Amino acid sequence: MSHVVLIGEGDLAEEVRRALDDEGEDVYRLKAPGELEMRRALEVDGIDRVLIVFRADAVALRMALMVRSLDEELPMLVTIFDPTIASQVKDSIEHCEVTSMADIVAPSLAGPCLGEDLEEVHEGDPVEVPKRRRFRALSRAILTPYDKSAALLLWGALGLLIILLIETVASMFALDQGVIDAAYGSAKTLVTVDPNDEVADGPKWLKAFLTVSMLTALVFEAGFTAGLVNRLIDRRLTGLWGRRAVPRRDHVVVVGMGQVGLRLCILLRDLGVGVVAVDDREEGENVGLARELGLPVVIGRGADPSILRRLSLHRAVALAAVTDDDLQNLSIAMAAKSVDKDLRIVLRAGDGKIANETRSLFRIGVVRDVHQIAARELAARVTEARAGEPANA
Numbered sequence: 366m367s368h369v370v371l372i373g374e375g376d377l378a379e380e381v382r383r384a385l386d387d388e389g390e391d392v393y394r395l396k397a398p399g400e401l402e403m404r405r406a407l408e409v410d411g412i413d414r415v416l417i418v419f420r421a422d423a424v425a426l427r428m429a430l431m432v433r434s435l436d437e438e439l440p441m442l443v444t445i446f447d448p449t450i451a452s453q454v455k456d457s458i459e460h461c462e463v464t465s466m467a468d469i470v471a472p473s474l475a476g477p478c479l480g481e482d483l484e485e486v487h488e489g490d491p492v493e494v495p496k497r498r499r500f501r502a503l504s505r506a507i508l509t510p511y512d513k514s515a516a517l518l519l520w521g522a523l524g525l526l527i528i529l530l531i532e533t534v535a536s537m538f539a540l541d542q543g544v545i546d547a548a549y550g551s552a553k554t555l556v557t558v559d560p561n562d563e564v565a566d567g568p569k570w571l572k573a574f575l576t577v578s579m580l581t582a583l584v585f586e587a588g589f590t591a592g593l594v595n596r597l598i599d600r601r602l603t604g605l606w607g608r609r610a611v612p613r614r615d616h617v618v619v620v621g622m623g624q625v626g627l628r629l630c631i632l633l634r635d636l637g638v639g640v641v642a643v644d645d646r647e648e649g650e651n652v653g654l655a656r657e658l659g660l661p662v663v664i665g666r667g668a669d670p671s672i673l674r675r676l677s678l679h680r681a682v683a684l685a686a687v688t689d690d691d692l693q694n695l696s697i698a699m700a701a702k703s704v705d706k707d708l709r710i711v712l713r714a715g716d717g718k719i720a721n722e723t724r725s726l727f728r729i730g731v732v733r734d735v736h737q738i739a740a741r742e743l744a745a746r747v748t749e750a751r752a753g754e755p756a757n758a
Contacts, residue, residue, distance in 0.1 A: 368393050368411045369747055372403075372428050373418030376715055377466060380740035381418055388748050397424075400431060407435050414747055417443040420624075422450050433458050442746060446624045462746070466739040467628035470713075473738050474625070475632050477711045477731040478617050478683040488635045510611070514592045515603070521589025528582045529555055532575060539571040540564070555582055602652065608659035612639030614680045619643070620667030620697050621688035622651045625713060625735060629687060630660050641676060643667045668696040673704045683709040686730075691715060698729050 371382055372395045385392045393406055406412070415432050419425040422445045429443045438460060445451045446465040454463050476483035479492055486492055510516050532551035536542050540563045542550070550563070554575070564575060603611050616639035619630050626642060633640045640660065644652055647664045655662050665672045667686065678684065684701045686694035694712045701708055710730030 368409060368413070370395065370406050370412055370415045371418065372396075372398065372415065372432075375420060377420070377736045377739060378418045380736040381416065381743050384737075384740040384744035385416075385747065388744050390744070390747065398428075400435075403428075403431055404435055407432070407439065412439065415439055415441045416743060416747060417441060418743065419444065422447050426450060426454065429454060429458060429461060433461070442743065444743075464743075464746075465624065465628075466735065467624040469739045469742045470625060470733065470735040471628040471632045473733050474629050474685055474687060474711055474713065474735075475636070477733075478629075478633065478685055478709065479636075479638065481709065481731070486632075486636065488632060490636070492636045492638070510603075516592070517588040518592030521585045521587075521592060524585030525555065525582060525589060528578050528585065532578055535571060535574060536564075540567050554579060602647075602656055602662040602664065608634075609656075609661045611641050611661045611663065611676065613677045614639075616640060616677075616681050618673070618676055618678060618681050618684045618701075620684065620686050621694075621713070622646075622649055622655060622662065623687070623689050624651070625689075626685075626687045627651045627655060627660075629685060630655065631658065634660065638682070643672065643676070668693070668700040670700050670704050673701055678708065679705045681705075681708065683711060685711040685713070687711075687713040689713075689715065695729075702729055 368391045369385060370393045371378065371385065373381070374396045378396075382392055382394060391411075393409060393412070395402065395406055398406065407415075417425050417428045417432070419428070425443050425445050429441060432439065432441055441458070441461045443454065443461060443463050444465050445454060445463050446467055451463045451465070454461060472485035472487050476485040479486060510519055529548070529551055532554065533544070533547045536547035536550055537544065540547070542563065554564075564572060603609055617633050618641055619626050619633075620643045622630075622642050622644035626644075630640050630642050642655060642660060642662045643665060644662060645664065645666055646652065652662050652664075663672065663676065667673075667688070673684075678701060684698075686697040686701075688694055688697070691714050694714070698710050698712055701710055712730050712732045714732050714734050715736045
């Protein structure tokens with residue numbers, strides 16, 4: 366008789382155990398074994414595959430190395446989230462397949478975000494993105510920046526530019542100067558290097574006008590300088606333009622920057638959909654990783670309606686509440702409904718009972734039991750490998 370050694374703790378490991386039982390596999394379960402317990406498990410007759418399921422990558426890696434030190438040929442399937450660690454494990458440990466719960470469940474969360482009839486979508490799948498509105502969405506992202514420092518920088522720069530243009534036109538009209546001379550004199554005045562020499566002999570209305578414009582320019586200069594200094598010395602998670610600009614239309618708001626949330630954001634962006642993430646931990650590991658990947662991240666409570674309004678939720682495609690707390694996801698969904706009752710909402714659930722209760726009692730969105738989805742996929746890969754079919758990479 367053949368056996369599967371399942372090593373892991375927590376709800377996901379329990380779901381995997383049940384899924385393997387449903388597949389008719391004989392499972393030898395270990396939670397956090399030491400070397401002696403591991404050796405005894407691998408010495409059982411008929412062991413032909415090891416499945417390692419942990420949320421912590423370091424623990425999963427340790428277990429994989431322990432298995433390989435005891436048996437150099439036994440096939441393994443290991444869940445590791447970090448792409449760097451996963452790549453190293455694939456390269457250095459033979460007969461080892463690596464995946465993660467986030468990689469497995471992200472397509473099933475992205476699907477309903479983009480359409481009620483989509484069960485799941487994968488990178489490269491044809492997805493209808495409102496292309497005609499992309500330029501408009503980009504313009505809104507630039508002209509209505511999310512954070513205050515970006516707004517100060519943008520409107521300060523635009524204000525100074527407008528004043529420069531107005532003063533240039535006024536000097537051309539009143540002093541009969543050419544474009545170059547008028548722009549040169551106006552620029553000197555604007556940056557407080559030197560006044561336009563010919564203004565002293567110009568009409569009084571021009572002096573009065575330039576007096577007002579110079580005082581107005583001081584306000585714009587102060588805003589521009591404050592915004593510039595803030596963005597230079599502070600850690601910025603959103604940008605004024607580019608990939609880290611907060612989208613304002615046809616986007617998906619993802620609340621929760623855990624492993625699942627980060628993978629979901631990456632998948633949606635790869636599909637050509639605008640995305641912004643919300644998390645309440647500025648120093649979170651995945652928040653920093655999202656910044657490196659060019660994903661816009663807003664720090665705050667996802668259940669705060671004021672933050673959701675600032676993220677233009679009423680013009681969003683969907684909101685995905687994917688924190689690791691089921692009740693918090695429900696709170697986020699209800700807050701989103703208070704902002705836009707017709708918004709498409711996708712909720713992550715990790716407890717099958719809570720997932721069923723959410724569907725029957727609230728009916729506020731599409732619910733995805735991520736543990737059950739991941740467990741079924743992991744069990745299917747074990748079964749496929751045993752049957753000699755190529756397992757999904």
